[in-house]
Amino acid sequence: MAMSAKERKLSRLGSCKGGAASGSGGGLGSPASRGHRAAAGAPPPRRVFAALFAFLCAGVVVLGGVHVIGASFRPVLRTAWPSETLKAISSDAGTQQAGSGADTVLPSVHVRHAVALPDRVLLILKDGSSLPAPERFECLYSPANSSELRRQPLLAASLPDGPSLVHCPAEPSGVDVSLSLSLSPLVVPLPWDRLVYTALVDSRDNSTVVFAKGMNLRPGRLGVASRYQCVFGRDLSKPKHVLTSPVISAAQEVFRCVTPLRIRRYLRMSTDANGNGDSDDGNGDSDDKPMLVSIRTKGQRDSTLPSIAEPEPLPRYNRHRGQKAHSMCVCTMLRNQARFLREWIIYHSHIGVDRWFIYDNNSDDDIEQVLSTMDSSRYNVTRHLWPWMKSQEAGFAHCALRARKSCEWVGFIDIDEFLHFPGNQTLPDVLRNYKNRPRIGELRTACHSFGPSGRTKIPKKGVTTSYTCRLAAPERHKSIIRPDALNPSLINVVHHFHLKEGVKYVNIGQGVMLINHYKYQVWEVFKDKFSGRVATYVADWQDEENVGSRDRAPGLGTKPVEPEDWPRRFCEVYDTGLKDFVHKTFTDPDTGSLPW
Ligand SMILES: *[C@@H]1O[C@H](CO)[C@@H](O)[C@H](O)[C@H]1NC(C)=O
Ligand SMILES: *[C@@H]1O[C@H](CO)[C@@H](O)[C@H](O)[C@H]1NC(C)=O
Ligand SMILES: *[C@@H]1O[C@H](CO)[C@@H](O)[C@H](O)[C@H]1NC(C)=O
Ligand SMILES: *[C@@H]1O[C@H](CO)[C@@H](O)[C@H](O)[C@H]1NC(C)=O
């Protein structure tokens, strides 16, 4: 493809001057992958050759690393790294790995960024990286100004639909990290609380939506957009090599910026180039530093937030081009709630939900395994990793954007909430009523909070058939929104989005649609729930300061100790409406069992 002069300039934007960086990129891509092929199942002499080859490549990477991380070079690495790699290669050379077609000795793993969360260090792998056997990797740490190289087993590796993450144990600041076997240079972890962590490019209005920690905008309000600027480039610390653009809206953690024309061209070019997925095309370009976007406060020096956000294009879409793929989708954020997933998905599939976007906040239960039991041709579920601290609102905004192209309506409900239709109408009936009323952008649904209903053990038959006693009055409400009707600022607070001007919400009658919220389950379930509150603006239930907030269990105090009468609490009326429906609909007539 012919490159215009502008594009060439852009591709140089902020990239390391001179040939060194791109040279090392090319060196990593092709010879290393040739190395794999030579090594796979090769007889011993060729294996030695392959190891030697990999050694040479590793050397190139380490030297390239000097450029890439731009930090001071620590001579120790030159010796420590290749020998580390070499040792691993020689001991593993016989082991064939499952995965990507070609058998590989050196997995195609490349650590691109690291972020220090309070309890772990996240390593973000380059797109297309795969960890064929996570247990063979170790986290490596090198304290600054020291020749020491420490190693620890990794905590978890997640390989869902998006970029892959590796979780390493937390380390004191000033320690650089990498992964064994990865041929990646050391990476300096960035603090999570001042960070641009992700960005989506919205072709509908040629804007880029940037998700950022550390600007401390007030909840639920528009900030002053003119105070900020977006910056794009490969090295944001070099003012000459970045492009800036105006911010259109700033609210909470979400900034919407104009996407500069050159960035749009660049993205179009790079998506065209990788059009058919992330096959290992081995051309050096993919090993260049990625294009990043960040936010800068105007008029202050050095005020650009550190960034790991590579602008990611949303699927292109034209509102007026026919019907969307799904009439009803659901966005949810969860952590370690895998055991509730099957019931929640199977139930909602039956009532008319056709697509689930699951934002997973560092689950370490068996969520992958549970999802793999769900027939993917029947249940269209994707899991998106959302490891960011206290950013539920931003996650919902992110999800709403991703769902916009394919979903007419999106429900924002939690995994302990079940839409329930007590009357004659079904979900499709309700949605049909609003189909031709684009000025209605949100359907609000009252929630009934269910109590432990006398139970003391986690019910095996699921929640809908087991909890049947609840508070009499509904507590708050949840919403189903039309993603096309959202306010461009994407402001949302406690599951409620601001809508576009002129668009309104309606309350759906309680005789038509309700949410059964299994909020106060048996103590064993409940005790985990409020300790890791996901919302940004709601305090942890153990903070003394927020006693009396509506988000706490009334009368619970601040200690996670089971009150003696817990099983009988929150029980004012018996309500078996959903239980009866579920029994009637899902019970297998032969075995009497439910499908979850
Ligand atoms: C490492 O050394 C450099 C210069 O020798 C110094 O400026 C820096 O503070 C040192 N870092 C640590 C963490 O000791
Ligand atoms: C986005 O930019 C393209 C030119 O690159 C232009 O044709 C299009 O009309 C713009 N779209 C909007 C919504 O501004
Ligand atoms: C799932 O939904 C997406 C759109 O949201 C669609 O592109 C994809 O083909 C669907 N997958 C299946 C298996 O139906
Ligand atoms: C439900 O539908 C039936 C007939 O379709 C009707 O007779 C009945 O009144 C309806 N009930 C409610 C609550 O709307």
Ligand SMILES: *[C@@H]1O[C@H](CO)[C@@H](O)[C@H](O)[C@H]1NC(C)=O
């Ligand atoms: C994810 O869970 C942790 C608790 O381990 C919590 O501190 C964090 O705020 C959660 N993330 C989101 C997005 O709420």
